[in-house]
Each structure stands twice: as structure tokens, then as C-alpha cells.
Amino acid sequence: xxxxxxxxxxxxxxxxxxxxxxxxxxxxxxxxxxxxxxxxxxxxxxxxxxxxxxxxxxxxxxxxxxxxxxxxxxxxxxxxxxxxxxxxxxxxxxxxxxxxxxxxxxxxxxxxxxxxxxxxxxxxxxxxxxxxxxxxxxxxxxxxxxxxxxxxxxxxxxxxxxxxxxxxxxxxxxxxxxxxxxxxxxxxxxxxxxxxxxxxxxxxxxxxxxxxxxxxxxxxxxxxxxxxxxxxxxxxxxxxxxxxxxxxxxxxxxxxxxxxxxxxxxxxxxxxxxxxxxxxxxxxxxxxxxxxxxxxxxxxxxxxxxxxxxxxxxxxxxxxxxxxxxxxxxxxxxxxxxxxxxxxxxxxxxxxxxxxxxxxxxxxxxxxxxxxxxxxxxxxxxxxxxxxxxxxxxxxxxxxxxxxxxxxxxxxxxxxxxxxxxxxxxxxxxxxxxxxxxxxxxxxxxxxxxxxxxxxxxxxxxxxxxx
Numbered sequence: 001x002x003x004x005x006x007x008x009x010x011x012x013x014x015x016x017x018x019x020x021x022x023x024x025x026x027x028x029x030x031x032x033x034x035x036x037x038x039x040x041x042x043x044x045x046x047x048x049x050x051x052x053x054x055x056x057x058x059x060x061x062x063x064x065x066x067x068x069x070x071x072x073x074x075x076x077x078x079x080x081x082x083x084x085x086x087x088x089x090x091x092x093x094x095x096x097x098x099x100x101x102x103x104x105x106x107x108x109x110x111x112x113x114x115x116x117x118x119x120x121x122x123x124x125x126x127x128x129x130x131x132x133x134x135x136x137x138x139x140x141x142x143x144x145x146x147x148x149x150x151x152x153x154x155x156x157x158x159x160x161x162x163x164x165x166x167x168x169x170x171x172x173x174x175x176x177x178x179x180x181x182x183x184x185x186x187x188x189x190x191x192x193x194x195x196x197x198x199x200x201x202x203x204x205x206x207x208x209x210x211x212x213x214x215x216x217x218x219x220x221x222x223x224x225x226x227x228x229x230x231x232x233x234x235x236x237x238x239x240x241x242x243x244x245x246x247x248x249x250x251x252x253x254x255x256x257x258x259x260x261x262x263x264x265x266x267x268x269x270x271x272x273x274x275x276x277x278x279x280x281x282x283x284x285x286x287x288x289x290x291x292x293x294x295x296x297x298x299x300x301x302x303x304x305x306x307x308x309x310x311x312x313x314x315x316x317x318x319x320x321x322x323x324x325x326x327x328x329x330x331x332x333x334x335x336x337x338x339x340x341x342x343x344x345x346x347x348x349x350x351x352x353x354x355x356x357x358x359x360x361x362x363x364x365x366x367x368x369x370x371x372x373x374x375x376x377x378x379x380x381x382x383x384x385x386x387x388x389x390x391x392x393x394x395x396x397x398x399x400x401x402x403x404x405x406x407x408x409x410x411x412x413x414x415x416x417x418x419x420x421x422x423x424x425x426x427x428x429x430x431x432x433x434x435x436x437x438x439x440x441x442x443x444x445x446x447x448x449x450x451x452x453x454x455x456x457x458x459x460x461x462x463x464x465x466x467x
Contacts, residue, residue, distance in 0.1 A: 003027055003076035004407070007350065008417040009371070010081070010433065011323070013378045013389045014339045015063040015088040020056045021342060022071055022078060022417065023350055028052050029073035039068045039080070053346035063088040066435055070415055077415035081433040083374075084389055089382040091333025095216045098137035098145040098174075099327040101260075101294030102318035103130040104183065106153040107162045111183070111190050115297065119366060120352040121321045123153060127167055129319050132343045133326040134170040140328055140341075144215060145174055148294040148316055149181025149226070149260030151203060155193035160202035168203065180209045181260040181294065182226045182233065189229040196228070210239055212246055218331060219250045223259035225272050225293075233261030233272040233295070240281060247285045254331070257282070257291045264313035265302030270295070283307045289336060290314055290329075290381065297321050299340055299372035301379055303386065310386040312379060314338060322352040323371050335382025360420035360427070368422070373460045391460040392440035394432040396453050403427035406451060413450055414443075431455055 008022035020033070028050040034042035035058055047056055054073065061067065064087045071078040104110075106123035115121035122129065137145065152159040168176065178199075186193035194201075196209050209224035221243065225233040235243075247255065262271035263278050271293075272278060282288050290312045297318040303310055317325040323342050330337045342349050356362040371377075375388030398406060403418060406429050410416035414432065421428040431447050434440040440457045447455050 003029060003074045004404070005071065005073060005076055005078045005417040007353070007419050008071055008078045008430065010083055010374060010391065011342050011377060012339050013083050013085060013374060015086045015337060015380060016061050017057060017059045018061065018067070018083060018085070019058075019341060020069065020071060021346060022054045022073075023346075024052055024054065024073045024076075026052065027074070031056060032072040033058075034070040034072065035067065037065065037067055042068060042070065044072070053350065055344065055346060061085050077411060078417040079410070079430050079432040080414040082435045082439060083391060084435040086337060086378060086380045086389060087387050089332035089335030089337055089380055091335070094218070094331045094333060095143040096141055097329040097331065098134075098140075098142040099148065099292060099316055099329055100130065100133060100145065100319055101148040101316035102150045102181070102297055102320060103147065104150055104153040104318070104320040105130065105159050105163050105167060107159055109154055109156050109158055109192070111154045111186070115321060118357045119321065120355040122324075122348060122352050122355070123320065125348050126153065126320045127162070129324050129343055129345060129348060131167055131170045132345050133319050136341065136344050137326055137328060138172070138174060142174060142328065145171060145176040146220065146222070146258055146292070147176065147178045148258050148292055149179045150183040150294065151178060151181065151199075152184055154190035155184050155186040155195055155198055156190065157194055157198060160194065160198045164202050177213055177220065177222055178204050179222045179258050179260055180204070180224050180226055182231050185226045185228045187229055210242070216331070218254045218256065221246070221255065221257045223257065225259040225261040232270065234274055235259070235272055235278055240277070244281060247288070251287065253287065255285065255288045256329070257288060259291075259293050261295050262293050262313070262315055263291060264304050265300065267296045267300065267315065279304050279307045282311070290338070292316060294318070298370045299323070299325070299376040301376045301388070310381070310384055312381055312386055314379075317370060319343065321370065322349060322366065324349045324352055332382070335380065337380045338378065340377035358424075361422060361424045364420040364422040364428070367420070389435070391433045391435060392437050393430065393458050393460055394434070394440050394443050394447065394455050395428050395430050395458070396455040397421035397423050397426045397428045399425065400427050403429050406453070409451065413447070433460070
């Protein structure tokens with residue numbers, strides 16, 4: 001078996017489509033997939049030929065439905081797996097909004113921060129990654145876009161000018177709105193930054209760093225959570241008073257809130273320092289549909305049940321760093337759907353993954369952190385309920401030679417794929433990913449009988465450390 005399927009990932013699961021990616025390192029092979037609703041009756045589709053980086057998008061799916069799939073390249077098969085599509089929000093589709101964060105347009109003038117040095121940030125590709133994400137999102141029929149900060153890396157005049165004249169024009173006729181990020185407020189910290197004056201003058205097209213925008217009966221609030229030359233965040237008292245009044249005037253219409261720093265969940269250590277005050281403010285306005293942020297370069301969705309119930313606090317992944325992704329928010333009359341998509345430049349996505357420190361161990365840990373669980377990348381929200389897909393992973397971590405041997409044996413069973421393991425020097429063999437624990441346990445028993453190995457079942461995104 002000379003074709004290895006590596007880093008196979010179900011990135012996107014919506015109510016009517018799904019996207020799966022994988023790599024066949026240093027080999028250009030076909031992009032094929034078996035797919036269907038019945039495990040024993042799958043149809044084979046070949047989507048492309050002679051590719052090293054593979055992407056399969058499955059369209060025209062039905063909401064709340066289980067599907068089976070198995071990727072294939074030159075006869076090598078990934079593990080037979082399943083997923084369940086999201087329930088569709090109720091009512092008519094109103095509009096689609098592309099969401100981007102932490103583009104860090106460096107354009108030869110990066111700040112050299114720890115993310116660049118240790119964790120796969122690609123400042124040399126920042127412009128092409130953001131531009132590709134814009135083009136990808138436009139092909140999905142977006143109506144507008146929001147960037148939740150850190151448009152630039154150093155807030156230099158050159159970066160602001162090139163963003164304005166060379167990158168942002170990729171939006172074409174699509175209106176876009178910008179939140180300011182901590183890097184966009186750099187002055188002394190980067191040694192060449194213009195700070196918020198440059199942000200407002202060259203790219204924001206407004207007079208204040210925070211504002212609101214009305215669109216199709218909804219109101220978007222673009223907040224300023226940043227402090228000059230600091231990486232932590234806060235929302236000033238004057239802005240909170242403005243927000244309270246503006247939310248009071250927005251009664252009866254759906255509201256979406258955008259800011260750069262996290263304001264809920266495990267990332268508060270690097271978020272806004274007055275998060276309690278901010279979430280308490282939001283508690284009084286049940287028409288707020290979601291809060292979107294960036295800054296942490298990861299996909300994460302949390303709730304604050306004690307204050308805001310099932311209201312989702314969504315952290316967006318970075319375009320400049322694995323998974324080099326953007327998101328699409330699809331708004332309906334009675335709710336919304338949110339989905340994350342890797343940039344179609346999968347070569348750069350994998351370059352970022354492989355650039356992190358500690359080799360395969362670092363790659364496994366950073367993938368777990370930045371990519372998040374499937375329910376951190378895909379949600380639907382309506383009737384006050386948050387719906388998130390789940391997957392249970394069946395896998396075993398082995399020394400590299402034994403992992404490849406098991407991978408080869410599994411080709412005569414139900415397939416397998418390989419990915420870095422969190423244990424140093426080991427490789428994880430993925431033997432299946434399933435939409436229910438029951439299916440995963442059934443597969444676990446079958447594989448234990450075949451291989452004599454005890455594969456583990458883990459709920460994707462529901463553990464503190466990788467398996």
C-alpha cells in the first residue's frame with residue numbers, strides 16, 4: 001500500500017451540504033468518495049484527478065439526516081464514517097454574510113510574534129490567503145461580509161494602503177464592514193504603526209472605531225474591544241453606554257454583535273477584562289442572536305447559561321493560520337446557520353499545520369486547539385435552541401511503522417486514515433468517525449476482533465486534551 005491518506009477531516013456539516021478534505025502526501029491521485037444514506041449501498045463519485053490536496057463537497061443533502069461516506073484515492077480508502085446534517089432554521093432565507101478574522105496582512109512587514117515563530121502563522125502568504133477566502137466565500141453567494149479585527153499585522157501605512165487597494169477590492173460589489181483588532185491599534189509596539197487613525201482613514205470608511213449597521217431588517221454591532229499597544233481587551237464605559245442605548249432602540253429586530261476579543265468561555269484569560277459586565281448587559285436583550293469574535297485564532301463556540309442561556313459566543317478561526325478558514329452566517333426569518341470552511345488553498349492550510357513546533361506532537365496539539373470540534377465549526381440556532389453536530393472518533397495511536405502496517409491491513413476491512421498523534425513519535429490511525437456513540441462502539445468491537453488492538457472512542461470536541 002503506497003498511497004497514504006492523511007489528515008482526513010470533516011470540516012463542514014451544514015443542513016444541506018458537507019465538506020471533507022484530505023492529503024495524499026507527495027502523490028497526485030484522484031479525489032473520489034463513496035456516499036449515501038445506507039451504509040451498504042454507497043455511490044462512488046470521482047471529483048478531480050491528479051491532486052495531492054483533496055476536497056470533496058457534498059451538496060443537496062437533507063436536514064437532520066444521517067449520511068455515510070468513505071474517501072478514496074488511487075484505491076486507498078479512508079475509514080467508513082458517518083455524520084448527521086444540521087437541522088435547518090425555520091422561515092425564509094434572508095441573506096448570507098461571510099465572516100473573516102485575523103487576516104494579519106503583513107505584505108513583507110510582519111511583527112514576528114510567537115504565532116509566526118512557533119505556531120504556523122503564514123505572514124508571507126497573508127494576502128493570498130485572505131484574497132482566496134474572499135473569492136471562495138463569494139462563490140457561496142454571500143451578500144455582505146464582516147472582518148472581526150486584526151486586518152493588518154503591524155498597522156503600518158503600507159499595510160493599510162495595500163489592504164485598501166490590493167486585497168479588499170476582491171470583495172467587488174459585496175459590502176464589507178470591519179472591526180478593529182489589537183494589531184490594528186499598534187503604534188509603538190510594532191515600531192511603525194498608525195493605530196486607529198490609520199484604520200479609520202484607510203480601510204474602515206467611518207469616523208469612529210465602533211458603530212452599527214442595518215441590513216435586511218437585522219442590526220449588526222461592530223464594537224471596539226482593543227487598547228492601544230496592548231493585546232488584552234476591554235470595552236470602555238462610554239461604548240457600553242452607547243451599546244445599551246442602541247440595543248434598546250433595536251427591540252424587535254434580530255441583532256448580531258461583533259468584536260475582536262473573546263468575551264465568554266475558556267479564552268477569557270486573553271479576552272476582554274470586563275466580560276462579566278458585558279454579558280450582563282446582553283442578558284437584558286433577548287433579540288441578540290449571537291456574538292462573534294476572533295483574536296485566539298481558533299474555532300470555538302460557548303454559551304453562558306447563567307446569563308444569556310443558549311446564546312452562542314462564536315470564536316472565528318484565522319485566515320492566516322491553520323485552519324486558514326472563513327465562515328458563512330446564513331440568516332433566516334427565525335434563526336441562523338453558521339459554518340466554517342477551509343480556504344481552497346489546501347497546500348497552504350497544510351503548510352501552516354506542519355509549521356508548528358514539536359513536529360507531529362505540535363501538529364496534533366495545534367490541530368486540536370485551532371480546528372476545534374465539529375460543533376465548534378457548525379451550528380444552527382432557532383427558537384432559542386443551539387444545535388451542534390457531534391462525531392465519535394475511533395482511533396489507535398501507534399509507533400509510525402506499526403501505524404502504517406495497521407493502515408494497510410484496514411484497507412481490506414473498512415478503510416483507515418493517518419494523522420499525527422498527541423503522543424510524541426506516534427501516529428494516530430483513524431478507524432472511523434460516527435454520528436453516534438452506538439455506531440462508534442459497534443465499530444470498536446469489530447476492529448478489536450480483527451486487529452487485536454484496543455481502539456479508543458472519543459467524542460470530538462468534548463475532551464480537554466487530545467486522545
